[in-house]
Amino acid sequence: MTNPTTPTDLPWMIDDLVEVPRVVSVVVLSTDGLIIQKSSLMAQELAEILAAGASSMYSVAAGTGRRFESGPVHQVIIEYGERTLFIAAAGQNARLAVLCEQDVDMGMVAYEVSRLVTRIGDYLGTGARAAAHDV
Template identity: 35%
Template sequence: MIQQRANFDWMLKELADGVPQTRQIVVLSADGLRIAQYGGDPDAADRIAAACAGLQSLAVAVAHEIPESDGRMRMVIIEVSGGFFYLMAAGAGAFLAVLAEETVDAGLIGSRMRDLVVRIGAHLTSPPRRDGQPV
């Protein structure tokens, strides 16, 4: 797992460098555990990951209310005073979250996130766990 986290560094840095207004990037498991991060501090990344678990669960619940939906969350975008938050499904049981400044090109960051997920989605997975261990 240590080597895999090291490999995430350059991938996440590439995303941040491609969109300069990016503040923090977090890769997380569906149950809210931080897998990797770029920018910001680890405590903030852990809080973001935990919040994202609830947010993706809420998005799935809402998706089930849309008759044409397959019930899967693809992307959530939240605009707040001072910036944007993006959450995208990124593989089996994994998600990609990005915090960005309010001057970010919203279309560009969404597109770059999607490109990253398509390119390396197989690496952005988190197997189900039982008692903290993969099952």
């Protein structure tokens, strides 16, 4: 019998992904760009910027996909001059952003991202926010 993933498992699973060669930082974010969890060595300010940017980029990709009836977004990859950013769906209302050095083995990172998302997808999913009620 396997043990379910607990909230304390998420930080070390994310830090394990940072151990992949050439991976710099990892952020798990909600669809509205808020940090759910970040790699332990990443500065909070940079994690917030990455989470907001990743949320926006994923949203643009999803909107374009809907317009062209392309189906749901599985992954967004952005190659910068010095870095590569992977953004993947990570459960309901959650995303995984992985920032890597430019010379990263993209196949290895895509595999590790897929493996992590599959392994903890239920935990990474965040429920819809409850509507505020008048008090």
